[in-house]
Amino acid sequence: MQxxxxxVKHIAKLANLPLTSEEEEKYSQxxxxxxxxxxxxxxVDTANVKPTFNVSGQxxxxxxxxxxxxxxxxxxxxxxxxxxxxxxxxxxxxxNE
Amino acid sequence: xxxxxxxxxxxxLEALKRKDFSEEELNKAYLEGIEKFNPKLNAFLEVxxxxxxxxxxxxxxxxxRGIKTTAGSKILSNFIPPxxxxxxxxxxxxxVSVLGKTNCDEFTMGSSGENSAYGVTKNPWDLNKVPGGSxxxxxxxxxxxxxTFALGTDTGGSIRQPASLxxxxxxxxxxxxxxxxxxxxxxxxxxxxxxxxxxxxxxxLVLEWISGGDNYDSNCRxxxxxxxxxxxxxxxxxxxxxxxxxxxxxxxSGVEKxxxxxxxKLEELGAEVVEVALLHTEYGVAAxxxxxxxxxxxxYARFDGIRYGGTRNNFGSEVKRRIMLGTYSLSTGYYxxxxxxxxxxxxxxxxxxxxxxxxxxxxxxxxxxxxxxxxGAKTDNPLAMYLSDVYTxxxxxxxxxxxxxxxxxxxGLPVGLQILGKQWDEQTILKVGYxxxxxxxxxxxxxxx
Numbered sequence: 001m002q003x004x005x006x007x008v009k010h011i012a013k014l015a016n017l018p019l020t021s022e023e024e025e026k027y028s029q030x031x032x033x034x035x036x037x038x039x040x041x042x043x044v045d046t047a048n049v050k051p052t053f054n055v056s057g058q059x060x061x062x063x064x065x066x067x068x069x070x071x072x073x074x075x076x077x078x079x080x081x082x083x084x085x086x087x088x089x090x091x092x093x094x095x096n097e
Numbered sequence: 098x099x100x101x102x103x104x105x106x107x108x109x110l111e112a113l114k115r116k117d118f119s120e121e122e123l124n125k126a127y128l129e130g131i132e133k134f135n136p137k138l139n140a141f142l143e144v145x146x147x148x149x150x151x152x153x154x155x156x157x158x159x160x161x162r163g164i165k166t167t168a169g170s171k172i173l174s175n176f177i178p179p180x181x182x183x184x185x186x187x188x189x190x191x192x193v194s195v196l197g198k199t200n201c202d203e204f205t206m207g208s209s210g211e212n213s214a215y216g217v218t219k220n221p222w223d224l225n226k227v228p229g230g231s232x233x234x235x236x237x238x239x240x241x242x243x244x245t246f247a248l249g250t251d252t253g254g255s256i257r258q259p260a261s262l263x264x265x266x267x268x269x270x271x272x273x274x275x276x277x278x279x280x281x282x283x284x285x286x287x288x289x290x291x292x293x294x295x296x297x298x299x300x301x302l303v304l305e306w307i308s309g310g311d312n313y314d315s316n317c318r319x320x321x322x323x324x325x326x327x328x329x330x331x332x333x334x335x336x337x338x339x340x341x342x343x344x345x346x347x348x349x350s351g352v353e354k355x356x357x358x359x360x361x362k363l364e365e366l367g368a369e370v371v372e373v374a375l376l377h378t379e380y381g382v383a384a385x386x387x388x389x390x391x392x393x394x395x396x397y398a399r400f401d402g403i404r405y406g407g408t409r410n411n412f413g414s415e416v417k418r419r420i421m422l423g424t425y426s427l428s429t430g431y432y433x434x435x436x437x438x439x440x441x442x443x444x445x446x447x448x449x450x451x452x453x454x455x456x457x458x459x460x461x462x463x464x465x466x467x468x469x470x471x472x473g474a475k476t477d478n479p480l481a482m483y484l485s486d487v488y489t490x491x492x493x494x495x496x497x498x499x500x501x502x503x504x505x506x507x508x509g510l511p512v513g514l515q516i517l518g519k520q521w522d523e524q525t526i527l528k529v530g531y532x533x534x535x536x537x538x539x540x541x542x543x544x545x546x
Contacts, residue, residue, distance in 0.1 A: 018410045
């Protein structure tokens with residue numbers, strides 16, 4: 001599997017990762033190598049095999065419907081780079097940047 | 098007391114009870130050690146000058162209220178958590194204190210400790226070698242007697258592999274045994290917190306402390322792990338499975354010799370050795386590097402630089418690589434070829450273990466195909482780095498527990514014996530580890546710093 005630089009750019013955009021042109025080149029090479037190795041999964045016959053997504057064996061875990069203590073607003077905001085009126089400040093969603 | 102810091106956790110607790118020394122003297126002794134040796138090792142990122150409590154080192158990927166937690170990443174360089182991980186609350190209840198936060202590969206992604214944004218940790222047995230990873234600082238701190246015990250996290254081998262490379266005990270519990278709340282997530286269907294200790298009995302005790310139900314992690318099993326002390330353990334008649342897939346191409350001959358001798362020792366102790374097959378072992382790394390990065394690409398969307406942390410250009414190169422790999426394998430047109438395929442291979446790997454455990458009580462083999470390698474040797478070749486986890490990754494895919502116990506040396510560097518057990522059966526792997534440890538006493542060997 002060859003991952004060309006254009007595809008790397010596309011994936012980086014989907015993943016919201018700013019990459020330099022140098023990084024795009026490097027990842028194109030490295031990800032291609034890794035994907036080539038991963039191709040070996042095709043040697044395994046999985047025709048009648050169900051996928052596994054969770055191995056804890058737990059299902060439908062319920063918790064009581066009651067109010068418990070949580071963080072104070074001040075604590076929740078304590079690591080925010082930008083705070084305005086006791087809220088997280090973000091870029092406008094509907095504005096063009 | 099000539100050397101407080103060489104005592105195991107259980108020995109320390111007994112000594113405190115006997116009033117051989119005070120908690121203040123205990124903390125002072127460890128702080129002196131850190132002052133002397135941490136500049137050489139770079140095991141700790143933060144150190145607390147406590148005067149009380151049982152001093153434990155906590156991997157920096159586990160959050161601690163009021164104590165800077167970076168997970169080895171630049172993106173969290175100023176992050177001060179407003180709450181504690183559940184395991185930290187559990188330890189505080191037992192009188193444990195956070196002595197410091199230990200270095201690790203960025204967001205636990207790495208097998209050598211070299212992916213930390215805060216410099217590489219050195220192996221106490223040879224300062225030119227890697228300590229293994231990702232719980233690099235935690236194992237170095239335990240090996241160099243800079244804490245009574247440490248916590249690490251294990252997603253693909255990050256407790257067992259560095260424990261093996263630094264000659265200490267490392268336990269990855271069954272998936273769901275310990276709450277993951279407050280462990281900064283790497284790949285959520287694999288992540289487990291576990292103890293890194295100076296003895297097997299210490300690992301038993303720490304697991305007892307940190308296990309048990311948690312409303313903040315619905316995958317966490319309610320029952321606490323609790324067994325009596327391991328003293329007097331007998332493994333006569335116990336069936337020990339040896340998979341031939343763990344002794345093939347890629348296994349260093351020096352490591353193989355040490356492991357074969359350890360298996361022989363188990364036989365001498367009365368265990369019955371049986372051959373088992375884990376046919377899909379060779380597909381473990383490939384399946385993991387689809388499933389793990391897929392979960393990573395979704396988990397790491399949370400780093401938006403709005404609620405905490407810096408902007409996404411602060412991610413290091415391994416983190417970016419895995420986010421890219423996961424985003425690719427989940428993207429339109431590739432999901433069935435990659436993610437779904439890997440999830441089916443995961444079922445087969447799980448099935449291998451279920452079948453093998455019909456014939457034996459535990460499975461043993463090497464933790465790592467080699468001993469600690471030279472700093473820098475694999476940093477340019479991510480695939481070579483991934484393959485160093487070939488024997489540990491499968492346990493995470495299957496959700497079963499695994500223990501690394503020191504079992505000797507190859508060319509002066511430690512080798513770990515891996516003991517894998519049935520899901521929820523930490524008891525039997527600890528028993529086997531304990532019996533082996535008591536009969537050999539490799540754990541008494543210490544690095545000369």
